[in-house]
Amino acid sequence: MRGSFSTIAKMFSVGVVTAGLLMSVPAKAADDTIKVGILHSLSGTMAISETTLKDAMLMLIEEQNAKGGLLGKKLEAVVVDPASNWPLFAEKARELISKDKVAAVFGCWTSVSRKSVLPVFSELDNILFYPVQYEGEESERNVFYTGAAPNQQAIPAVDYLMSEDGGSVKRWVLEGTDYVYPRTTNKILEAYLKAKGVAAEDVMVNYTPFGFSDWQTEVSAIKKFGSAGKKTAVVSTVNGDANVPFYKELGNQGIKAEDIPVMAFSVGEEELAGLDTAPLVGHLAAWNYFESVDTPENAKFITDWHKFIKNDKRTTNDPMEAHYIGFNMWVKAVEKAGTTDPDKVIDAMVGVSVPNLTGGYSTMMPNHHITKPVLIGEIQADGQFETVSQTPGLVMGDEWSDYLPDSKDLISDWRAPLSCGNFNVATGKCGGKGTN
Amino acid sequence: MILIRAIGLMLLLLLGTLPPSNAGEADLRAVIGKFATATNFPAIEAVVRELAATSDPAVERPLAALAEGSLYVRKADSLVFVGKESGDSIELLDALTGEKSGEAAKTDIIKIKVNNTLRRVIRDALGTLTLGSKDPAVRIAAADTMFKTPDAANIEPLDTAITNESVASVKALLEQARAASVLVSDRPEADKLAAIALIGARGDRDAVSLLTSVEANSEGAVKDAATAAITNINSTLALWDAGQNIWYGISLGSVLLLAAIGLAITFGVMGVINMAHGEMVMLGAYTTFVVQEVIRNSFPGLFDWSLVIALPLAFLVAALVGLVIERGLIRFLYGRPLETLLATWGVSLILQQAVRTIFGPTNQEVGNPSWMSGSFNIGQLAVTWNRLWILVFALGVFAVLLYVMKRTPWGLQMRAVTANRRMAASMGIRTPWVDALTFALGSGIAGIAGVALSQIDNVSPNLGRGYIIDSFMVVVFGGVGNLWGTLVGAFSLGIVNKFLEPYAGAVLGKIVVLVLIILFIQKRPRGLFALKGRSVEA
Numbered sequence: 001m002r003g004s005f006s007t008i009a010k011m012f013s014v015g016v017v018t019a020g021l022l023m024s025v026p027a028k029a030a031d032d033t034i035k036v037g038i039l040h041s042l043s044g045t046m047a048i049s050e051t052t053l054k055d056a057m058l059m060l061i062e063e064q065n066a067k068g069g070l071l072g073k074k075l076e077a078v079v080v081d082p083a084s085n086w087p088l089f090a091e092k093a094r095e096l097i098s099k100d101k102v103a104a105v106f107g108c109w110t111s112v113s114r115k116s117v118l119p120v121f122s123e124l125d126n127i128l129f130y131p132v133q134y135e136g137e138e139s140e141r142n143v144f145y146t147g148a149a150p151n152q153q154a155i156p157a158v159d160y161l162m163s164e165d166g167g168s169v170k171r172w173v174l175e176g177t178d179y180v181y182p183r184t185t186n187k188i189l190e191a192y193l194k195a196k197g198v199a200a201e202d203v204m205v206n207y208t209p210f211g212f213s214d215w216q217t218e219v220s221a222i223k224k225f226g227s228a229g230k231k232t233a234v235v236s237t238v239n240g241d242a243n244v245p246f247y248k249e250l251g252n253q254g255i256k257a258e259d260i261p262v263m264a265f266s267v268g269e270e271e272l273a274g275l276d277t278a279p280l281v282g283h284l285a286a287w288n289y290f291e292s293v294d295t296p297e298n299a300k301f302i303t304d305w306h307k308f309i310k311n312d313k314r315t316t317n318d319p320m321e322a323h324y325i326g327f328n329m330w331v332k333a334v335e336k337a338g339t340t341d342p343d344k345v346i347d348a349m350v351g352v353s354v355p356n357l358t359g360g361y362s363t364m365m366p367n368h369h370i371t372k373p374v375l376i377g378e379i380q381a382d383g384q385f386e387t388v389s390q391t392p393g394l395v396m397g398d399e400w401s402d403y404l405p406d407s408k409d410l411i412s413d414w415r416a417p418l419s420c421g422n423f424n425v426a427t428g429k430c431g432g433k434g435t436n
Numbered sequence: 437m438i439l440i441r442a443i444g445l446m447l448l449l450l451l452g453t454l455p456p457s458n459a460g461e462a463d464l465r466a467v468i469g470k471f472a473t474a475t476n477f478p479a480i481e482a483v484v485r486e487l488a489a490t491s492d493p494a495v496e497r498p499l500a501a502l503a504e505g506s507l508y509v510r511k512a513d514s515l516v517f518v519g520k521e522s523g524d525s526i527e528l529l530d531a532l533t534g535e536k537s538g539e540a541a542k543t544d545i546i547k548i549k550v551n552n553t554l555r556r557v558i559r560d561a562l563g564t565l566t567l568g569s570k571d572p573a574v575r576i577a578a579a580d581t582m583f584k585t586p587d588a589a590n591i592e593p594l595d596t597a598i599t600n601e602s603v604a605s606v607k608a609l610l611e612q613a614r615a616a617s618v619l620v621s622d623r624p625e626a627d628k629l630a631a632i633a634l635i636g637a638r639g640d641r642d643a644v645s646l647l648t649s650v651e652a653n654s655e656g657a658v659k660d661a662a663t664a665a666i667t668n669i670n671s672t673l674a675l676w677d678a679g680q681n682i683w684y685g686i687s688l689g690s691v692l693l694l695a696a697i698g699l700a701i702t703f704g705v706m707g708v709i710n711m712a713h714g715e716m717v718m719l720g721a722y723t724t725f726v727v728q729e730v731i732r733n734s735f736p737g738l739f740d741w742s743l744v745i746a747l748p749l750a751f752l753v754a755a756l757v758g759l760v761i762e763r764g765l766i767r768f769l770y771g772r773p774l775e776t777l778l779a780t781w782g783v784s785l786i787l788q789q790a791v792r793t794i795f796g797p798t799n800q801e802v803g804n805p806s807w808m809s810g811s812f813n814i815g816q817l818a819v820t821w822n823r824l825w826i827l828v829f830a831l832g833v834f835a836v837l838l839y840v841m842k843r844t845p846w847g848l849q850m851r852a853v854t855a856n857r858r859m860a861a862s863m864g865i866r867t868p869w870v871d872a873l874t875f876a877l878g879s880g881i882a883g884i885a886g887v888a889l890s891q892i893d894n895v896s897p898n899l900g901r902g903y904i905i906d907s908f909m910v911v912v913f914g915g916v917g918n919l920w921g922t923l924v925g926a927f928s929l930g931i932v933n934k935f936l937e938p939y940a941g942a943v944l945g946k947i948v949v950l951v952l953i954i955l956f957i958q959k960r961p962r963g964l965f966a967l968k969g970r971s972v973e974a
Contacts, residue, residue: 043785043788045901047792047797047897048897048898051797165551167553214688214691216820216934217681217942224641227641227642227644227645229652230649241799244799248892251809254818259584270798279809
């Protein structure tokens with residue numbers, strides 16, 4: 001009897017404390033701030049890439065506050081750590097939206113983390129800005145894709161390699177890490193190469209596990225494939241961590257960029273920071289931004305970043321620029337709508353145009369993707385990229401690839417009458433399904 | 437003194453007023469000057485070709501500099517210089533003579549851009565220009581380039597080079613390069629057949645590559661000869677491929693052995709399921725990074741020694757952390773494997789996050805000393821130096837550990853405690869200290885494994901994660917408690933993996949290996965070499 005009484009008393013006191021905590025939350029969150037959620041992993045395997053984006057967001061928010069905030073209110077960053085754990089992404093997103101009442105969320109890196117939060121964002125009707133290049137085949141009302149779609153990175157990169165400047169490549173190795181982004185991208189690329197008249201025996205596709213570190217067999221297979229008397233190139237969708245041993249093995253086995261260049265889609269300044277780049281000079285990467293781009297906007301961004309992070313050696317990279325564009329677009333849309341109400345902001349977003357860091361303007365399109373220039377860069381001995389080719393104009397992000405049979409008839413337009421992310425032009429119905 | 441200076445000054449004046457000794461020099465300078473106005477790659481390529489067409493050895497300097505990306509245009513007067521980085525500014529050298537011509541800030545000069553196509557053009561051009569070089573290594577490189585990019589126009593310069601060549605090995609390469617050029621020329625069929633025979637004897641991938649294009653572009657006897665030569669080379673290469681798989685397997689095995697050998701002690705001998713083992717490897721790798729940072733900043737001359745210096749330090753750091761973990765945590769959990777597993781898992785997360793907080797989440801750059809870079813060939817088998825050294829190192833560590841375990845009093849005590857703890861304690865062995873030191877030894881060895889692994893893998897907080905599963909796999913497969921089992925286990929897993937990889941792919945290969953191990957453990961639960969005796973039951 002005594003025991004049960006004390007248990008009840010304990011439960012009661014816990015209840016009181018919890019209630020007190022819940023009460024204190026709205027009291028602390030004064031009404032004069034607008035909250036912005038940051039959903040990037042700060043621990044676990046993805047921390048290597050995502051921590052930087054968290055810092056970049058904090059810097060952007062601080063700068064906006066220094067400029068006087070937004071709608072006369074200060075912005076307040078709410079940082080959570082989903083710990084590279086995909087289901088936790090959904091939980092933390094829910095927490096940000098329901099508990100912290102954020103006006104928008106900037107976050108995610110891997111496609112699987114994005115897929116895991118999608119239902120939360122459509123259920124609770126909030127906004128996600130996704131800053132990383134991805135495989136496409138998706139367009140959601142609540143998500144704005146500020147990274148590159150395949151036609152803003154992979155296709156122009158292959159075009160460059162096919163051109164005379166890029167070495168008139170005839171034989172292709174598609175080397176990737178075994179998960180959704182490389183698999184879908186390679187499917188699109190295979191279809192694209194076939195459409196360009198490349199024979200099946202001139203394409204080799206190979207996948208390796210996450211964090212793969214023993215590249216001897218793969219590199220010697222590439223060497224063998226490359227000795228068929230035709231100009232060969234490697235298109236690499238190898239993910240972050242596995243790249244360092246991959247490039248080390250390439251260098252050690254003496255594969256030079258002049259003979260077999262490697263075009264990478266996931267290697268940026270950040271990844272090169274962990275490498276001695278001297279043997280890699282001449283290997284390529286395709287992005288929409290390089291730290292080495294020589295524009296006044298970029299110079300200012302880099303100086304601000306070094307000041308904010310208090311380290312002159314920290315690099316900037318493409319997803320950071322994507323957040324820069326996304327954040328400024330959101331600010332502009334909120335000003336245009338006069339409110340942070342997600343529904344109104346989503347409608348106000350389409351058509352918003354802000355300067356990017358490469359000396360032009362990026363515009364939000366009706367399919368929630370943005371326009372970007374595509375840059376091809378060569379790795380330099382100092383770990384930076386030097387732009388060797390740039391698309392003449394801006395490329396509009398194409399969410400449904402034209403080269404995949406499942407998605408070639410799909411379009412996306414989130415503006416009023418259509419309001420559909422997967423409209424099938426062949427059947428005239430909303431609700432088509434892409435490749436994944 | 438004054439006199440000497442005066443004479444020197446006069447000489448300088450004289451030199452200054454003398455007309456250029458080489459009449460071509462002014463022309464060359466004029467061509468080089470065109471780089472300043474060439475704004476796109478085709479224009480730069482045209483200038484490169486014009487320079488190469490002069491066949492003057494003096495153009496080697498500006499062309500080589502361009503390929504390296506160190507040819508600059510000074511904004512002020514549009515003159516072209518070779519630049520050498522010195523601190524924040526760039527030292528300018530004359531493009532033809534290499535004499536010092538002042539300094540410039542990075543903003544005052546523009547680098548002339550270069551891409552892979554240009555690099556190839558330059559390499560081909562330099563190939564012909566450097567055939568007469570005094571350095572045999574340069575001549576070999578030239579012969580190699582000319583072999584890969586055959587051109588009928590190369591035959592004559594090669595003929596001269598072959599007659600002047602004194603080194604037999606270089607001469608053979610030059611003859612192969614000549615043969616390659618003959619194949620693309622309009623020489624008679626008999627010459628071409630002789631050339632194919634010569635190239636067929638070379639027997640490597642470059643030869644196949646060349647012959648394949650010959651096969652596609654010719655007819656009749658030449659085509660048949662090329663096809664026969666390709667078949668012939670390919671059958672030899674298939675043998676080399678098998679040899680290569682074995683070597684790759686041994687190399688992977690040595691990495692597995694390094695990663696697992698520390699665990700063979702903590703898990704194998706002591707029976708502690710140590711999930712923080714990978715983090716000890718990571719600590720070793722980070723110690724290497726810190727050592728290299730200090731050397732880079734303070735003693736750049738010692739860089740080639742950095743790994744040797746890092747080895748004892750990594751051992752100490754990891755052993756110390758291991759000692760603290762054992763004394764502070766694990767000793768309370770002996771005999772409770774599940775709790776040990778969870779506790780050490782927690783420790784591993786703490787260590788990872790600690791490193792992430794101190795060093796940041798990004799990869800850290802650990803350089804390869806010069807003696808660990810590049811590769812050499814045994815026949816058609818390319819052996820990379822870093823892999824070879826890691827193999828040697830792994831076997832060395834194994835030998836030392838075996839010696840410690842079998843031949844020293846400490847090792848005897850360790851084995852005694854493992855075999856029968858209570859009996860050992862009755863004999864006067866301080867078992868708690870033996871436990872602590874054994875755990876520290878296992879951790880320390882994981883630390884020095886980290887030094888070696890930093891050479892082939894990322895140095896990031898996640899480094900240890902990638903090795904923990906493999907390590908347990910090796911120890912369990914080899915037989916818990918048996919060092920020899922770990923050795924045999926590591927190498928057999930490595931070789932099986934590398935034989936499967938070319939056929940099944942890396943992902944499926946790994947799965948197949950896992951399934952094989954599971955089946956094997958079903959049959960022999962105690963691994964390859966089961967330890968007989970009481971300890972297994974304890």
